[in-house]
Amino acid sequence: MLVALFKVFTPRAPMHPIADATQYKTAIVAMNGLIDAGAGDEAHPLAPLLGLLGEFVADYEASEMPWPDAPPAEVLRLLMEQHGLKQGDLPEIGSQGVVSELLSGKRELNKNQIARLSERFGVSPATFF
Structure with missing residues (x-):
């Protein structure tokens, strides 16, 4: 039993x-x-x-979830992996090309993108700093 x-x-x-x-x-x-x-x-x-x-x-x-030591691009990559997302699945922060540039480090997250990602993934905005 x-x-x-x-x-x-x-x-x-x-x-x-x-x-x-x-x-x-x-x-x-x-x-x-x-x-x-x-x-x-x-x-x-x-x-x-x-x-x-x-x-x-x-x-x-x-x-x-190595938030404190990870750069924002790595945090985003980890969150995407955990949620089974691809670059095109984040239209709230930009096109697939923009997401690609964010993940490669060619572009940095802006405040609006951080706010949207924080809301989507249920994490503190500080996660991305």
Whole structure:
């Protein structure tokens, strides 16, 4: 019975180190649900689960999302990869040619592009500085 419950639970909250962007998104959704349920309080019975997921998320972010040391073009490339996007999939920042120039470093992101990318990917504008 425990195995059956585990098989139902783990697709909703990864109980192992996060291996890819899909598992990362799933873990974030699970963490948000736990926080909404009150698990942010250490006395809550689900607080240890929130802590475990938080550790998995932090480890994944440290290895797969090198924001502080990465140049803006590399951050954009990583976000595009994680979301399965191609250069032509970002019309909000320009044509495919503009995106290509941004990714190659021939062009820098402007404030409007940073604002649009931040909104699209749900990250802080500081991510691109």
